[in-house]
Amino acid sequence: MTDLSPDTPALCVVGTVAFDDIETPSGTREGILGGSATYFSVAASQFARVGLVGVVGEDFPAKYRKVLEGHDVDLGGLEVAAGGKTFHWAGKYEGDMDQAETLETNLNVLESFAPTLPESFRSSPYVFLANTEPNIQMSVLDQLTDPRLVVMDTMNLWIDIARERLLEVIARVDGLMINDAEAKALSGEDNLIAAGRAMLECGPRFVIVKKGEHGSFLFSRKRLFALPSYPLDVVVDPTGAGDSFAGGVMGFLAGEHAQRVDDVCNAMLYGTAVASFTVSDFSLDVLGEIDRGTLEERADELRRFVRP
Amino acid sequence: MTDLSPDTPALCVVGTVAFDDIETPSGTREGILGGSATYFSVAASQFARVGLVGVVGEDFPAKYRKVLEGHDVDLGGLEVAAGGKTFHWAGKYEGDMDQAETLETNLNVLESFAPTLPESFRSSPYVFLANTEPNIQMSVLDQLTDPRLVVMDTMNLWIDIARERLLEVIARVDGLMINDAEAKALSGEDNLIAAGRAMLECGPRFVIVKKGEHGSFLFSRKRLFALPSYPLDVVVDPTGAGDSFAGGVMGFLAGEHAQRVDDVCNAMLYGTAVASFTVSDFSLDVLGEIDRGTLEERADELRRFVRP
Numbered sequence: 367m368t369d370l371s372p373d374t375p376a377l378c379v380v381g382t383v384a385f386d387d388i389e390t391p392s393g394t395r396e397g398i399l400g401g402s403a404t405y406f407s408v409a410a411s412q413f414a415r416v417g418l419v420g421v422v423g424e425d426f427p428a429k430y431r432k433v434l435e436g437h438d439v440d441l442g443g444l445e446v447a448a449g450g451k452t453f454h455w456a457g458k459y460e461g462d463m464d465q466a467e468t469l470e471t472n473l474n475v476l477e478s479f480a481p482t483l484p485e486s487f488r489s490s491p492y493v494f495l496a497n498t499e500p501n502i503q504m505s506v507l508d509q510l511t512d513p514r515l516v517v518m519d520t521m522n523l524w525i526d527i528a529r530e531r532l533l534e535v536i537a538r539v540d541g542l543m544i545n546d547a548e549a550k551a552l553s554g555e556d557n558l559i560a561a562g563r564a565m566l567e568c569g570p571r572f573v574i575v576k577k578g579e580h581g582s583f584l585f586s587r588k589r590l591f592a593l594p595s596y597p598l599d600v601v602v603d604p605t606g607a608g609d610s611f612a613g614g615v616m617g618f619l620a621g622e623h624a625q626r627v628d629d630v631c632n633a634m635l636y637g638t639a640v641a642s643f644t645v646s647d648f649s650l651d652v653l654g655e656i657d658r659g660t661l662e663e664r665a666d667e668l669r670r671f672v673r674p
Numbered sequence: 675m676t677d678l679s680p681d682t683p684a685l686c687v688v689g690t691v692a693f694d695d696i697e698t699p700s701g702t703r704e705g706i707l708g709g710s711a712t713y714f715s716v717a718a719s720q721f722a723r724v725g726l727v728g729v730v731g732e733d734f735p736a737k738y739r740k741v742l743e744g745h746d747v748d749l750g751g752l753e754v755a756a757g758g759k760t761f762h763w764a765g766k767y768e769g770d771m772d773q774a775e776t777l778e779t780n781l782n783v784l785e786s787f788a789p790t791l792p793e794s795f796r797s798s799p800y801v802f803l804a805n806t807e808p809n810i811q812m813s814v815l816d817q818l819t820d821p822r823l824v825v826m827d828t829m830n831l832w833i834d835i836a837r838e839r840l841l842e843v844i845a846r847v848d849g850l851m852i853n854d855a856e857a858k859a860l861s862g863e864d865n866l867i868a869a870g871r872a873m874l875e876c877g878p879r880f881v882i883v884k885k886g887e888h889g890s891f892l893f894s895r896k897r898l899f900a901l902p903s904y905p906l907d908v909v910v911d912p913t914g915a916g917d918s919f920a921g922g923v924m925g926f927l928a929g930e931h932a933q934r935v936d937d938v939c940n941a942m943l944y945g946t947a948v949a950s951f952t953v954s955d956f957s958l959d960v961l962g963e964i965d966r967g968t969l970e971e972r973a974d975e976l977r978r979f980v981r982p
Contacts, residue, residue, distance in 0.1 A: 391864075462864045556699075556770045558887065560907040579866065580888040581900070590979055592889070594900035599868040635982050671898055672980050674943050 373486035375417030375440050377620040379406045380481055380506050381496025381609070383420045383444065387456035387470070388648060390463060392602040398649040399430045401453065402496035402519070405606035408653050409613030409640045410494075411437040412661055413621035416613075417487045419443035419506070421475045423450035433650060442484045450475035463604050464578055483509045492620040494612060495539070497521045500531040507538055515625040517541035517616060519608075525551045537569035541630070543612055545576045558583070562590075572627055574615070574634065576608050582634055584627070591631045596642035596668060603648045607641045610653075614640035614661075639664035681794035683725030683748050685928040687714045688789055688814050689804025689917070691728040691752065695764035695778070696956060698771060700910040706957040707738045709761065710804035710827070713914035716961050717921030717948045718802075719745040720969055721929035724921075725795045727751035727814070729783045731758035741958060750792045758783035771912050772886055791817045800928035802920060803847070805829045808839040815846055823933040825849035825924060827916075833859045845877035849938070851920055853884045866891070870898075880935055882923070882942065884916050890942055892935070899939045904950035904976060911956045915949045918961075922948035922969075947972035 381403030387396045407416040417440040424446060434441060456470035479502060489511045495503045495518035503518060510516070516539045524532050525548060532552075536542055542565060546558055553564035558575065562585035565573045572586040579601075581594035614637030619625060624633070639661045643652045689711030695704045715724040725748040732754060742749060764778035787810060797819045803811045803826035811826060818824070824847045832840050833856060840860075844850055850873060854866055861872035866883065870893035873881045880894040887909075889902035922945030927933060932941070947969045951960050 462858070462866075550770070557907055557909065558770075559905045563907060577888070580885070581902075583902075583905075590905050591982070592902035592905070592979060593982065594889075594891075594902070597867045597891075597898050597900070599865055599871060601865065631982050669982060671900060672982070674899070674901065674939050674977060674980070 371486055371489070374489050375487060376414040376490065377410055377492040377494070377616055378417045378419060378443070378483070378487045378490035379403050379410070379494045379496060379613075379616075380419040380502070381406060381494075381498060382453055382476060383418075383422050383426070384453045384455050386605060386649070387454075388603055388605055389458040390603050391460065392600075393648070395648045399433060400455065400605060400649065402609045404434065404650065405609035405644065406494060406496060406613035406616075407434065407439045408437045408650050409610040409644065410617030410620070411439055412614070412640060412656070412658055413617030413636070414492070416440065416617070417443055417484070417490060419481050419483055419487065421445040421447050421450075421479050421481070423447055423452040423475045426452050433654075436654070443481070443487055445481070447475040447478070457605065459604060462579070463601055466605070481506060491515070492616055493517070494616045495519065495535075496609060496612070500524050500528050500535045503535045504531070507535065515540050515619060517543055517612070519543050519612065520548065522548055522551055533568060536565075539570055540625070541572045541574065542568075542570045543574040543576065543615075545578070545608065549573070549575045572630055574630070576611060578604070578607070582611065582638065584631055584634065586627045588627050589631070591634070593634050593638060593668070594672060596638055596664065597671065598642055598646065601645045604645050606650075607645050610644040611637040611641040614638070635665040635668050636661060638668060679794055679797070682797050683795060684722040684798065685718055685800040685802070685924055686725045686727060686751070686791070686795045686798035687711050687718070687802045687804060687921075687924075688727040688810070689714060689802075689806060690761055690784060691726075691730050691734070692761045692763050694913060694957070695762075696911055696913055697766040698911050699768065700908075701956070703956045707741060708763065708913060708957065710917045712742065712958065713917035713952065714802060714804060714921035714924075715742065715747045716745045716958050717918040717952065718925030718928070719747055720922070720948060720964070720966055721925035721944070722800070723748065724925070725751055725792070725798060727789050727791055727795065729753040729755055729787050729789070731755055731760040731783045734760050741962075744962070751789070751795055753789070755783040755786070765913065767912060770887070771909055774913070789814060799823065800924055801825070802924045803827065803843075804917060804920070808832055808836050808843045811843045812839070815843065823848050823927060825851055825920070827851050827920065828856065830856055830859055841876060844873075847878055848933070849880045849882065850876075850878045851882040851884065851923075853886070853916065857881070857883045880938055882938070884919060886912070886915070890919065890946065892939055892942065894935045896935050897939075899942070901942050901946055901976070902980060904946055904972065905979065906950055906954065909953045912953050914958075915953050918952040919945040919949040922946070943973040943976050944969060946976060
């Protein structure tokens with residue numbers, strides 16, 4: 367591994383920054399700060415310095431930039447597309463809030479997103495490729511200098527329309543982190559355990575399946591590990607839960623300079639802890655009110671919660 | 675507690691004995707031995723002597739009676755209804771086999787089931803009321819002599835049509851063991867944690883929610899505990915998983931003379947272990963091939979599986 371310049375963030379994330387309109391049984395919000403890279407980086411910032419790579423439009427307000435900078439996120443990789451509008455997503459959750467119903471998606475500046483990593487980001491040892499088109503993920507991989515741990519997400523759309531290219535990307539990463547429906551779609555297996563094992567055959571050293579309220583599941587050649595979600599009797603807004611989880615996992619690993627499978631299992635406690643705060647309010651508000659100590663306490667609660 | 679006569683089983687179960695027709699992606703079986711009390715008692719027999727209370731018709735064959743007796747299940751409470759036919763259920767599982775589709779239900783002798791416990795069963799210290807009409811469950815409670823631990827199951831039908839009576843039964847037991855859909859229907863809560871807490875308010879000391887492939891969840895005033903299911907990449911027939919789980923939990927507790935909440939959490943490992951064998955073949959076949967040592971090994975595997 368190359369020596370890091372002081373400007374190199376320990377962890378680099380490439381993903382979306384968005385304006386979200388959200389409707390849940392707890393209320394409605396419009397134009398709130400969202401996006402995979404946003405949730406990821408703010409969650410991860412509890413553990414390590416994060417560099418964010420993404421694109422916004424000229425309509426992206428200074429106050430949202432300040433939120434991210436307030437969490438010490440390096441915005442050197444946040445492109446502002448001239449004349450463009452920021453990605454906008456509108457969604458609704460009902461009942462047990464297991465799944466979002468998408469009401470509207472305006473890709474806007476995302477349509478021509480072709481990320482160029484700042485020079486200082488290319489040697490980041492920890493890298494997370496949030497869900498984007500597989501060619502974008504591949505181009506990021508090509509810009510990296512000897513990363514220690516690269517983990518990626520994806521979505522059903524790419525599994526359906528860009529499967530071969532997606533598999534090429536998956537073959538090049540250390541870890542895959544997707545939800546259960548995506549795991550079944552990608553592997554063609556109805557059984558989640560069979561799905562996890564099949565995905566290991568695609569190349570990654572580990573696969574983490576996110577199961578929402580049912581927690582998360584790690585598959586590796588060495589061990590399997592299941593972790594429930596933190597028990598919450600009120601979920602205000604599930605948006606960003608998966609990306610916060612990923613941020614907690616990757617942030618913890620980057621902060622600890624760790625990458626073994628046992629470390630990843632331990633990191634899942636912290637991902638689960640931070641995601642449990644994310645969903646207890648809209649947008650990122652609550653993540654500004656917690657600190658590392660709060661997360662250690664919640665991780666300890668989780669350890670007790672799963673001990674027979 | 676009264677002293678037990680040598681004839682008194684440590685554990686008594688009241689439930690159904692059935693002929694099942696089952697269709698799963700792995701195959702089709704007709705007229706196989708099934709029913710809640712059957713699965714429960716065979717699973718529990720790994721840990722303690724079980725007395726089964728139920729009813730069959732004159733068509734119930736000697737070979738099925740021998741299966742149960744082969745597991746040392748006391749059939750002194752198994753009534754043979756003159757001229758009657760045994761309860762018959764036909765069901766089908768598809769895809770991830772999360773839910774059975776009921777193709778046919780013939781209650782037959784169950785329609786007039788009014789269990790009378792043999793004298794020797796009334797002082798059983800551990801009692802499980804499998805899913806039956808709440809008035810039947812109440813009549814069993816009235817026949818018991820100072821039980822140490824009574825746990826019950828129920829189903830959506832009774833939640834819908836006999837809610838008040840069901841709540842009266844629930845108020846009299848130590849533990850409630852139902853699935854997640856039933857927990858939400860019974861409590862009126864979409865959130866499972868809120869549902870579990872609401873059910874504790876109905877009286878039981880603990881509530882165990884069975885979540886199928888997602889494992890099980892214990893609620894009590896003292897602690898919460900979540901346990902995943904054992905990771906299986908092939909499930910042949912999920913029928914009886916919940917009743918085997920209950921049998922493992924109650925059998926373990928009866929065998930250990932234990933009833934504290936911490937004991938119940940530990941017992942859930944054994945319930946999960948025995949259920950994982952049940953679903954790996956049709957009917958009870960595989961439960962005849964395992965022993966206590968096999969279950970201890972699987973419980974150890976589960977302990978490693980959930981350790982961060």
